[in-house]
Amino acid sequence: MRESQRRPTIADVARKAGVSKTTVSRFLSDQAEYISEETYRKIEQAIQALHYEPSQMARGLKAKQSRLIGILVADIANPFTTAILRGAEDVCHRHHYSLLVCNSDNDPIKEQNYIRTLRSHHIDGLILHTTGANQSVLLALQKEKTPVVLLDREVAGMHVDLVGMDNAQATYDALNYLVCQGYNSIAYVTAPTADISTRMERVQAFQSFMADRKLQHTSIVFQIEGKASALPDFLTTFMEREDAHAKAIFTGNAVILLQVALAMQQLGYRVPDDVALISFDDPDWAQIVGITTVSQSAYEMGVLAAERLVARLGGDAGDPQRLYVTSTLQERDSTPKVAKG
Amino acid sequence: MRESQRRPTIADVARKAGVSKTTVSRFLSDQAEYISEETYRKIEQAIQALHYEPSQMARGLKAKQSRLIGILVADIANPFTTAILRGAEDVCHRHHYSLLVCNSDNDPIKEQNYIRTLRSHHIDGLILHTTGANQSVLLALQKEKTPVVLLDREVAGMHVDLVGMDNAQATYDALNYLVCQGYNSIAYVTAPTADISTRMERVQAFQSFMADRKLQHTSIVFQIEGKASALPDFLTTFMEREDAHAKAIFTGNAVILLQVALAMQQLGYRVPDDVALISFDDPDWAQIVGITTVSQSAYEMGVLAAERLVARLGGDAGDPQRLYVTSTLQERDSTPKVAKG
DNA sequence: TTGTATGCGTTATCAT
DNA sequence: ATGATAACGCATACAA
Secondary structure (H helix, E strand, C coil), rough: CCCCCCCCCCHHHHHHHCCHHHHHHHHHHCCCCHHHHHHHHHHHHHHHHCCCCCCCHHHHHHHHHCCCEEEECCCCCHHHHHHHHHHHHHHHHHHCCCCEEEEECCCCCHHHHHHHHHHHCCCCCEECCCCCHHHHHHHHHCCCCEEEEEEEECCCCCEEEEECCCCHHHHHHHHHHHHHHHHEEEEEEEEECCCCHHHHHHHHHHHHHHCCCCCCCCCCCEECCCCCCCCHHHHHHHHHHCCCCEEEEEECHHHHHHHHHHHHHHCCCCCCCCCEEEECCCCHHHHHHHEEEEEEEHHHHHHHHHHHHHHHHHCCCCCCEEEECCCEECCCCCCCCCCCC | CCCCCCCCCCCHHHHHHCCCCCHHHHHCCCCCCCCCHHHHHHHHHHHHCCCCCCCCHHHHHHHCCCCEEEEEEEECCCCHHHHHHHHHHHHHHHCCCCEEEEECCHHHHHHHHHHHHHCCCCEEEECCCCCCCCHHHHHHHHHHCCCEEECCCCCCCCCCCCEEEEECCCCHHHHHHHHCCCEEEEEEECCCCCHHHHHHHHHHHHHHHHCCCCCCCCCEEEECCCCCCHHHHHHHHHHHHHCEEEEEEEEECCHHHCCCCCHHHHHHCCCCCCCEEEECCCHHHHHHCCCEEEEEEEHHHHHHHHHHHHHCCCCCCCCCEEEEEEEEEECCCCCCCCCCC
């Protein structure tokens, strides 16, 4: 009885085909020109019979490349992330790279561990949706010329390709729209900004817009901390505040949007009767519920990031590029025009 | 100027520390007992200074294991999949495995290619959410004793661990609930069943339930084909049909639910005024919209599958196990009790 | 057109 | 307590 435990190696194929390992290797590298018909056929058969598949590990050890691309994301449960993943996966698959997916959970420590792990797996490149706090570990990667593409968020001091969005502009556009619709009392609800560049940019844009329009005193920024947050309290306070103007809530991403929508529902406030609602990200259900959103094409971001990386892996040594996808305002029922009082 | 391109190897560390590779290797394998304090310190410093990280490729080549676990899913955009991914990722990370994530897009060809790729990367184990049509390729994996855990769906003829749900029971429960609420004219809308065991089980359960209750003639199964489907036509026909009973639509997963909800909205039908709505899966937004669902804990499925795999990798050679998560009916506004007429 | 020998980074065996 | 050496599966420089 044949012992079929061990994976067949190139040596097994060579033996079965009655040729040398070198010849089999040539076959595998598509250097068929130097192989006789007869030999070619024999090798082909041996491979078939043994179900042989070259070991990427052994290959990589020689070639110093793994055909593995790491993608380290901050929150795998976020639909924004999922869409990115899908875009990146499509491109990588097309170029015969596989994706090593890691989830930092927005935790810098976990992120750091993962960067180490990815490095140990000898990834050819990294797509990084960062927590923002790990410049130092990334240095090692850069020294070894492992290309890194930043997704959405900046890492201070890292000059590499980045695929993102003009957050200030998108924030202005959304706020401008809200004001035009008649909302002057606006709350911006964001996840903790911490070291995350995009969140900070949006908050800053919010504040500077409000200052410009002399609306500082009717507008407010609220940062959600941890799981059991003070969100309901904040919302109640905001809603009960006496205001001369119509109220609107602007959420920083789809996860926050969900939390806010749920909390409002539980508190008994109606959208858009009691308050308007607008959000960054455009989860598929926003369409059903009818929520106005600032949509950034996450799928396209994933595609662009992966393509940038593949270009680097193909030898592109140009200056770091900054690619911005455009954001689109998806106008829906949650932000109706307010009748002037 | 130091040439810092090349990744430092164990040899570099040995040289810098003034010891042999073997000693460094001992240090790395936690065999510190056999190392003098002095040497230990020197090695530690050298590693720090060089930012050395052992190569998983080289290790794997010797040890015949990669610490890579493949997870091949059918639709990465489905929130059900995302939750599974998250569960699996948590467990794998805890056990120092990394996840190679592949998306077959419900395409058997793509699935087959991916199985090959994963094999070439020498994955230690595979979590498979299958299209159902690739028994033969999986054989090669099994021969090499690479453990496979099936997720949600069966592969004909493969006797391996499976983490799933009792689909017949869940379908019965949901239908029983609908009938109790007063709905006797029920449409089940499913994605193409093809070779996908769970979808077939659900359809069969639906049909057998309807036969039991003598409701064959007021109930119907509709299968969505491709993108540009005949869904709106079907819905219109179903809605316009003269029926003695209240109507309900039962969707086979969250993706279909979204399509149906959108189509109904566009056609101008109201839920639950014109028709009740219930669905398999429990996407987070079902809560907001108020849709009754049959929730299967996808996160837990991911966890269980990964744990099963880790157990196998740890040497568990017992008989294949079948693990079933329980489903829960999440009762919401989309299925109100019908006043008897 | 084909084969031999060497090395990739690591661990394991056997010495010392 | 430490080191020399072979081997893992493959690709490549060099021979034939």
